[in-house]
Amino acid sequence: MGIRTGQEYLDSIKVRNKVEIYVMGKEVKDVTTNPFLKPSVLAFKATFDSAWDEDTKDLARVWSPFINEEVNRFNHIHRSPEDLAAKVKLLRKISHKVGACFQRCVGYDALNTLYIITELMAQHGKTEPKEKFIEYLKTVQKKDLALAGAMTDAKGVRTLKPHEQPNKNAYVRITEVTKDGIYVSGAKANITGVAASEEIVVLPTRAMGPEDQDYAVAFSIPTDTEGIKIIVGRQLNDARRLEGGEIDALPYFYNHEGLVIFDNVFVSMERVFLMRDWQYTSQLVEIFSAYHRQGYGGCKAGLGDVIIGATYNLAKQIGVEKAPHVQDKINEEIFLTETMYAAGIAASLNGIEVCPGCWWVNPMQANVTKHLVTKFPSQITQLAIDIAGGILGTAPSEWDLKNPKIKELLAKYLQGVEGYTAEDRIRMVRLLENVALGVAFQIESVHGAGSPAAQRIMFSRLYNLSYAEEVAKRLAGMKSNVKFTKKVEPWRESETEKLAKEAEKSTVTASGGK
Ligand code: SF4
Numbered sequence: 001m002g003i004r005t006g007q008e009y010l011d012s013i014k015v016r017n018k019v020e021i022y023v024m025g026k027e028v029k030d031v032t033t034n035p036f037l038k039p040s041v042l043a044f045k046a047t048f049d050s051a052w053d054e055d056t057k058d059l060a061r062v063w064s065p066f067i068n069e070e071v072n073r074f075n076h077i078h079r080s081p082e083d084l085a086a087k088v089k090l091l092r093k094i095s096h097k098v099g100a101c102f103q104r105c106v107g108y109d110a111l112n113t114l115y116i117i118t119e120l121m122a123q124h125g126k127t128e129p130k131e132k133f134i135e136y137l138k139t140v141q142k143k144d145l146a147l148a149g150a151m152t153d154a155k156g157v158r159t160l161k162p163h164e165q166p167n168k169n170a171y172v173r174i175t176e177v178t179k180d181g182i183y184v185s186g187a188k189a190n191i192t193g194v195a196a197s198e199e200i201v202v203l204p205t206r207a208m209g210p211e212d213q214d215y216a217v218a219f220s221i222p223t224d225t226e227g228i229k230i231i232v233g234r235q236l237n238d239a240r241r242l243e244g245g246e247i248d249a250l251p252y253f254y255n256h257e258g259l260v261i262f263d264n265v266f267v268s269m270e271r272v273f274l275m276r277d278w279q280y281t282s283q284l285v286e287i288f289s290a291y292h293r294q295g296y297g298g299c300k301a302g303l304g305d306v307i308i309g310a311t312y313n314l315a316k317q318i319g320v321e322k323a324p325h326v327q328d329k330i331n332e333e334i335f336l337t338e339t340m341y342a343a344g345i346a347a348s349l350n351g352i353e354v355c356p357g358c359w360w361v362n363p364m365q366a367n368v369t370k371h372l373v374t375k376f377p378s379q380i381t382q383l384a385i386d387i388a389g390g391i392l393g394t395a396p397s398e399w400d401l402k403n404p405k406i407k408e409l410l411a412k413y414l415q416g417v418e419g420y421t422a423e424d425r426i427r428m429v430r431l432l433e434n435v436a437l438g439v440a441f442q443i444e445s446v447h448g449a450g451s452p453a454a455q456r457i458m459f460s461r462l463y464n465l466s467y468a469e470e471v472a473k474r475l476a477g478m479k480s481n482v483k484f485t486k487k488v489e490p491w492r493e494s495e496t497e498k499l500a501k502e503a504e505k506s507t508v509t510a511s512g513g514k
Contacts, residue, residue, distance in 0.1 A: 002067075002069045002144065003051045003052075003070060003144055004048055004072075004144040005049075006048040008048070009048045009144075009146055010041065010045060012146075012198060013032060013041070013146070013196060014030055015030075016029065016030075016031070016223075016224045018224050018225055018226045018228075019223055019224045019225060019229070019230060020228070020230070021037075021230045021232065021258075022231045023036045023037060023232045024234070031195050031196060035241050035242050035244075036232070036256075039241065039252055039253050040103070040195070040196055040253075040255055042253055043098045043100045043101070043103060043254060043255055044102060044103050044104055044146060044196040044197075046094050047094065047102050047104040048072065048144070048146075049097075050072075050090065051073075056090065056093050056094070059073065059089055059090040059093065060090055061073070062083070064141050066137055067142055071141045071144065072144050073086065073087065073108075074104045074105070074107070074108045075111065075137075075140050075141050075144060075145070075147070076108075076141075077112055077115050077357075078351075078359040078360075079357065079359060080359060081348055081349045081351040083359060084294065084349070084351045084359060084361055085348035085349055087105075087108075087295060087298065088295065088297050088344040088345055088348055091302060092298040092299065092301050092302040092305070093302065094299070094302065095299050095300075095301075095302020095303050095305070096302050096305060096306065098253040099250075099303065099306045099431065099434070099435045100303075100435070100440050101192065101255035101439075102193075102253075102255070103192045103197075103255050103256075104146065104147070104193065105292065105295050105299070106148060106149030106150075106191075106192050106193070106292065107148050107199070107201055108149075109149060109291035109292045109295065110147065110151075110201040110203055110288065111140065111201065112291055112360075113203065113284060113287045113288040113291060114133050114201070114218065115133065115137070115358060116287050116354060116358045116496070117218075117273075117274070117283060117284045117287060118130035118132075118133045119355045120280070120283070120354075121280060123355065123500075123503030124503055126277075129273045132272070133273050136220055136270075136271060136273075140199070145198045145199050146197050147197060147199045147200070147201055147220075148193050148196075148199070148223070149192075149288075150188035150191045150194065150200050150201065150202045150203070150260055151188070151203045151205050151285075151288060152189050152190050152191070153171040153186065153187065153188060153205045153206075154167075154169075154186065154188070154189050155170055155205070156170030156171075157170075161209070161212055162206075162212045162215040163211050163214075163215070169185045169187065170187075171186055171205065171215045172184055172185070172186030172188060172202060172204075172215070172262055173186055173215045173217065174215075174276070175214075180268060180269055181266055181267050181268040181269045181271075181272065182266075182267050182269070182272055183265065183267075184219070184264075184265050184267060185263060186261075187260060187261045187262065188202065188259075188260045188262075189259050189260075190233070190257045190258075190259075190447075191257060191258050192255060192256075192257050192444075192448070193255060193256065193257075194256075194258045194260055195232055195256060198222065198223055198224075199220055199222055200222075200223055200260065201218075201220045202217070202219050202220070202221065203285075203288060204216055204218060204274070204281045204284060204285065206285060207281050207285060208278040208281040209278060210278055213276040213278045214276065216275075216276055216280075216281050217274055217276070218274035218284070219271050219272045220271045220273075221267055221271065227263045227264055227265040227266075228261070228262060228263075228265060229261040230258045230260050230261075231258060231259045231261070232256050233256065233257045233258060233259070235254070236437065236439070237433075237434070245397075245398050245399070246398070247401070247423075247426060247427055247430055248397055249434070250431060254439075255440055255444075282495050283495050283496045286363065286494055286495050287360060287496050289367075290347075290360065290361050290366040290367065291360070291366070292448070293361075293366040293367055293370030293449045293450070293455070294361040294365075294366040294370075295344070296344065296369055296448070296449060297340050297343050297344015297347065297372075297373070298344050299440075300340055300373045300376075301337050301341035301344070303377070303441050304336065304337030304340065304376075306431070307380055307381070307384050307432065307436050308330060308334060308380075310388075310432040310435070310436075311329075311330060311383070311384045311388060311432070312330055313428050314388045314389075314425075314432065315387050316417065316420075317420045317428065318416035318417065319416055319417045320387075326387055329383045329386060332383055333380050333383050333384070336379055336380050337376075337380065339376065340372050340373055340376055343369035343372055344366075346362070346365045347362045347365035347366040347368075347369050348362075352497065354497060355503065363462060363496070364458075364459075364462045364489070364491050367455040367458040367459060368459075370449055370455050371452060371455040374446050377442060377445040378445075380436070381436040381441065392432060392433055395429045395433075396410060396414075396426070398426065398430075401422065401423055410422045461494075462491050462494060463490060463491060463492070464490040464491060464492050467482070467490045468490050470482035
């Protein structure tokens with residue numbers, strides 16, 4: 001099959017027989033028609049459309065050496081730094097089409113994470129996970145499956161490790177192992193796009209010790225499986241989607257997040273990639289989080305473009321687009337947006353080949369990218385609010401515009417510059433409201449792929465503070481132990497690079513130094 005169309009994807013998720021999906025307390029059978037979920041399904045669909053649209057297909061189609069066919073990039077394993085950069089570019093482009101998170105990148109990053117981690121395990125002598133993963137990858141690529149990635153656990157009491165929790169299922173865990181597979185229980189929280197997916201790739205959310213080995217589990221499972229329950233979260237203004245309008249909710253695209261509960265769910269053994277392998281969990285978390293943090297440089301920059309465009313148009317509608325302070329604020333929005341993108345591209349082009357053919361992002365720059373994204377979207381939104389004016393919070397509804405008794409009055413009092421109508425003004429205000437103040441640009445930007453503190457922890461792990469201090473001491477004329485090498489950046493090796501080096505050494509030793 002190779003590359004599917006958006007319609008083929010919709011057809012495949014229409015009928016669900018086993019999984020239970022709940023929205024606002026009611027069970028949903030068809031996610032493609034449910035008014036709450038349909039906009040999210042359409043945003044997910046845009047990733048399939050990207051492989052067919054003229055403007056994106058060169059970025060979205062890529063050759064897979066695993067199945068010797070073109071595949072959709074969202075199921076591709078990165079083969080070069082240019083591949084990593086193409087991901088960021090594609091994400092920016094798709095954001096222009098949907099103005100929302102399109103949800104498929106978590107599964108994409110989970111695939112690439114498992115590719116690296118199972119390769120490193122193989123180099124350490126544990127070959128079975130890699131063999132199973134490659135078979136799974138081929139199926140995903142051949143069928144062009146829609147994957148959700150599930151990492152964040154419910155977590156219970158944050159100060160306690162998984163095995164110390166009063167609720168033993170606060171983190172997803174193995175409850176039983178049979179010769180055919182494993183049974184798992186627990187819950188994954190805030191899982192992006194899960195109700196619109198065909199498969200869930202589950203990863204551990206934190207580094208585990210030996211006492212947490214039952215929680216050190218990674219596997220894939222069809223979303224439509226007995227025992228899986230998905231409870232979809234609410235969002236600001238979500239009830240507008242149930243009104244049946246065409247302006248106020250911009251009912252075309254949104255993302256959704258869900259709580260995914262595994263109630264003693266069976267996972268067949270060929271889909272279990274980590275089973276009590278706690279020794280690899282810290283690297284797995286590091287690899288995945290850096291991949292997803294790099295991606296934000298693309299999708300959030302794309303949303304920045306939408307907001308810049310909306311801000312500029314609203315300024316034009318009232319005739320202030322040439323005012324110096326407005327131009328200055330729009331330039332600031334551009335600077336903030338392009339900085340996020342530049343960081344994502346840098347994290348890609350400075351990517352690291354941690355094992356032959358395994359291209360990981362640059363961990364420092366990926367973390368910097370995401371940290372910018374925890375700050376800049378709120379600043380961009382602040383500027384947009386400033387330019388758009390109070391109407392962003394006070395605009396009448398589309399139903400007022402459609403009421404024959406008042407629509408002429410609104411046409412008269414909401415119009416600014418000739419050539420734009422009151423409806424134009426309301427439409428653009430609603431777009432700005434939904435994108436700039438929505439979950440994808442505000443909350444996801446802060447907490448998706450790890451909250452700000454998680455990136456700061458990585459900064460202190462990766463930055464070689466002692467080296468910088470010795471550099472400064474030397475310049476100050478103090479006694480200094482600085483040793484200059486060809487390496488430019490004062491960065492330490494990540495846990496993943498250390499593991500890869502160990503693996504390399506053991507391979508060299510095993511092959512007699514060749
Ligand atoms: Fe993709 Fe961005 Fe959404 Fe993450 S937040 S799934 S990178 S669109």
